[in-house]
Amino acid sequence: MTFERQNPAFYALLAVLIFMSVGPVLLMFVNSFKLDVDIIGGTTGLLFLPTIQNYETALCDILWYELDHLDFCSLKFGGALINSLIIALISTGLTLVIGCMAAYALVRFRFFGRDTVSLTTLMVRMVPPAVLLVPVFGLWNNEFCIGKTTLVGAWIRDIFGGRGDVCLAGTHSGIIIIYVAMNLPFVIWILQSFIVQVPRSLEEAARVDGAGPFQVFFRIVLPLIKPGLAAAAIFTFRIAWNEYLLASALSDRNTKTVPILIVNNMSEFNVEWGVIMATGMLLAIPPIIFTLFASRQIITGMTAGAVKG
Amino acid sequence: MTAQTFNRMTPYMFLIPAAVTMGIALLYPLGYMIYGSFRDWDPSQNISETEFVGLKNYITLFFDPAFHESLSVTLIFAFTVVVAEMLIGVGLALLLDRNIRGISVLRTLFILPMMIAPVVVGLMWRYMYHPTVGTFNRTLKSLGFEGIDWLGQHALLSVIIADIWQWTPFILILSLAALQSLPASALEAARIDGATTWQQIWHIKLPLMMPVLVVTALLRLIDAFKVLEVILVMTEGGPGLSTEIVALRISRTATEFRELGTAAAMSNYLLLLLLFLTMAMFAISRIQEARAARLARQIEEESG
Numbered sequence: 001m002t003f004e005r006q007n008p009a010f011y012a013l014l015a016v017l018i019f020m021s022v023g024p025v026l027l028m029f030v031n032s033f034k035l036d037v038d039i040i041g042g043t044t045g046l047l048f049l050p051t052i053q054n055y056e057t058a059l060c061d062i063l064w065y066e067l068d069h070l071d072f073c074s075l076k077f078g079g080a081l082i083n084s085l086i087i088a089l090i091s092t093g094l095t096l097v098i099g100c101m102a103a104y105a106l107v108r109f110r111f112f113g114r115d116t117v118s119l120t121t122l123m124v125r126m127v128p129p130a131v132l133l134v135p136v137f138g139l140w141n142n143e144f145c146i147g148k149t150t151l152v153g154a155w156i157r158d159i160f161g162g163r164g165d166v167c168l169a170g171t172h173s174g175i176i177i178i179y180v181a182m183n184l185p186f187v188i189w190i191l192q193s194f195i196v197q198v199p200r201s202l203e204e205a206a207r208v209d210g211a212g213p214f215q216v217f218f219r220i221v222l223p224l225i226k227p228g229l230a231a232a233a234i235f236t237f238r239i240a241w242n243e244y245l246l247a248s249a250l251s252d253r254n255t256k257t258v259p260i261l262i263v264n265n266m267s268e269f270n271v272e273w274g275v276i277m278a279t280g281m282l283l284a285i286p287p288i289i290f291t292l293f294a295s296r297q298i299i300t301g302m303t304a305g306a307v308k309g
Numbered sequence: 310m311t312a313q314t315f316n317r318m319t320p321y322m323f324l325i326p327a328a329v330t331m332g333i334a335l336l337y338p339l340g341y342m343i344y345g346s347f348r349d350w351d352p353s354q355n356i357s358e359t360e361f362v363g364l365k366n367y368i369t370l371f372f373d374p375a376f377h378e379s380l381s382v383t384l385i386f387a388f389t390v391v392v393a394e395m396l397i398g399v400g401l402a403l404l405l406d407r408n409i410r411g412i413s414v415l416r417t418l419f420i421l422p423m424m425i426a427p428v429v430v431g432l433m434w435r436y437m438y439h440p441t442v443g444t445f446n447r448t449l450k451s452l453g454f455e456g457i458d459w460l461g462q463h464a465l466l467s468v469i470i471a472d473i474w475q476w477t478p479f480i481l482i483l484s485l486a487a488l489q490s491l492p493a494s495a496l497e498a499a500r501i502d503g504a505t506t507w508q509q510i511w512h513i514k515l516p517l518m519m520p521v522l523v524v525t526a527l528l529r530l531i532d533a534f535k536v537l538e539v540i541l542v543m544t545e546g547g548p549g550l551s552t553e554i555v556a557l558r559i560s561r562t563a564t565e566f567r568e569l570g571t572a573a574a575m576s577n578y579l580l581l582l583l584l585f586l587t588m589a590m591f592a593i594s595r596i597q598e599a600r601a602a603r604l605a606r607q608i609e610e611e612s613g
Contacts, residue, residue, distance in 0.1 A: 006407065006409060010404075010407075013404070014405075014415070017401070017415075017419075018415070018418055020474070021418055021419050021422055021474075021478065022418055022421060024430075024433045024434070024437065024474070025422075025425065025433070027433065027436075027437070027444060028429075028432070028433050031436070039442060040441075040442050097326075098326040098327045098330060099327065101323040101324070101326060101327065102323060102324050102326070102327035104323055105319075105320040105321075105323035105324045106324075109319065109320035109323075123584075123587065124331065124335055124336075126583045126584070126586075126587045127335070127339070127580065127583075128534060128535040128537075128556055128579065128583070129535065129537070129556075130535070130537055130555075130556035130557075130559045130560055130576065131339075131342070131559070131576040131579060131580055132335070132338055132339075133560055133563055133572075133576075134342055134345065134563050134569050134572045134573045134576055135338035135339065135341040135342035135345065135573070136334075136338050137352070137563065137569075138341065138345065138350075138356060138569060139337070139338055139341055141352075142354075142355045142356065143341075143355075143356075177330065177333065177334050178334050180330050180334070181330050181331050181333070181334030182334075184330060184331055185331075188327065213319045217323075238424060241426070242425075242426035242427060242428065242538075244426075244427070244428050244537075244538045244541075245537055245538065245556075245560060249560075249563075249564070259426060259428040259538070262428050262429070262432060262542075263428060263538075266431075266432065266435070266542050273436060273442070276432060277432070277436070280426075280429040280432045280433070283428070283429055284425045284426060284429050287424035287425050287426065288421065288425070291417060291420055291421050291424045292417065295413070295416060295417035295420060296413070298420055298424070299416060299482060299486070302420075302479065302482060302483065303482075303483060303486045
């Protein structure tokens with residue numbers, strides 16, 4: 001492959017574009033290592049003494065050593081980080097398994113109602129999280145509950161404590177189930193386009209050798225659609241990791257995720273820029289890692305979603 | 310169970326988990342919301358205790374100036390953002406569609422803004438727009454200009470700029486993919502016939518890319534109605550109602566004003582709007598596909 005020579009203006013344009021897309025992220029990165037005095041005082045450029053104090057303040061509840069600059073650990077960031085991890089990982093895993101099976105059925109089997117399922121899947125993709133806010137809030141708090149007087153309800157209350165009926169709201173599973181449902185349409189859609197490309201003869205050969213439908217699926221199809229799975233996993237993880245609105249409606253004090261924490265600390269009058277940027281940076285690390293190491297899969301996922309939509 | 314019934318049941322068994330999850334957490338809530346939108350509903354109430362009020366919620370909203378305001382803010386935001394992003398994104402794609410070293414590195418850097426949490430994007434831009442410590446005003450002042458009140462007087466514009474920053478790469482990357490899958494023979498033929506760069510873009514590249522561009526634009530439009538966190542963090546809908554998009558208003562009506570019935574009716578209005586857009590997307594993309602196929606065949610015949 002040969003590369004054409006371009007004129008210098010073209011490279012200048014490229015440089016400007018790169019600066020524009022990466023600049024704000026770099027700015028946040030640099031500022032997260034500055035003290036508030038330096039940020040507000042306007043020490044320009046890179047002439048400052050980098051400090052990890054902001055990160056220490058943010059993570060104060062899971063650090064193993066005492067901090068000198070802090071009397072009281074008010075920001076429970078560490079706990080939120082753990083909540084975010086639990087919720088994002090479990091919901092990604094579940095979405096992939098469930099979505100994969102559904103996509104396989106939709107592509108490989110002819111059965112009644114297939115078109116309806118495809119169409120519903122596509123329609124559901126347009127529903128904004130804000131629209132789900134009201135019903136989910138109502139349902140999770142009032143309807144999807146186990147009465148505290150019933151056997152299971154009483155048992156849960158005995159073990160975990162607390163008052164009132166046992167409801168989905170305020171639990172990890174309450175948030176996870178809504179993320180799984182929200183991501184399924186997209187995952188099914190993406191995986192469909194990958195499963196279509198798996199040659200049918202391969203599956204038939206396995207079936208002749210005596211493999212059941214589940215074996216064919218797990219042994220033959222799954223390994224072949226790995227790139228699609230990677231793309232789907234990244235997109236699902238990204239939504240579950242970044243989502244704020246539904247999490248804020250459904251979580252309680254102990255199940256707060258990182259985005260909620262950031263928004264709560266932003267709306268206060270006096271913003272501690274250094275600490276908030278450190279928390280933002282910590283929240284941004286997983287997506288940045290994915291971008292750097294799996295950009296090909298991300299782009300595949302994006303184009304498959306749009307071009308075949 | 311015989312082997313045959315087992316085989317007939319297999320597709321359903323593969324589908325059941327997905328169907329159950331989506332039923333419980335998407336379809337049932339949507340139905341519940343439609344039911345709730347006809348009721349006078351307070352967050353502390355169970356829905357069976359609420360009072361049926363007919364279309365009252367919808368009618369109140371229909372004449373509510375605040376709702377009109379946020380609806381028009383949403384529409385202005387969504388359409389401005391999509392038009393600007395399409396122009397910049399497609400323009401850049403046409404410029405960058407060259408055989409250059411390191412294009413994959415470039416694409417990696419461009420998708421970064423999309424992957425980062427909207428909350429964090431809002432945070433970065435709120436800092437950069439800050440009247441005194443923000444990057445923009447500091448730069449302006451060091452160059453001897455007056456600072457601009459970004460998130461005050463020009464809040465909507467500032468929010469739009471942030472969204473353009475975040476989502477133009479999406480369109481850029483999809484257009485690049487579309488450009489690279491164009492039939493080489495058509496472009497070759499045009500070049501031999503002596504078409505200028507502009508003629509190639511205008512008469513061949515753009516028409517052939519059209520199906521992808523239409524779908525991209527409509528996907529982006531639908532997504533633009535979902536934007537919430539960035540605006541929430543940057544302006545919280547203010548000053549006044551100047552950046553309060555419908556999604557934000559729904560969440561405020563539900564949590565601050567505690568009127569779940571009205572919020573549900575508002576969600577339904579938004580859903581109807583999106584449903585209309587999705588239908589339009591289907592129809593237009595079908596028409597465009599047919600037209601592009603015809604055009605491709607035509608070009609193929611002429612060159613071949």
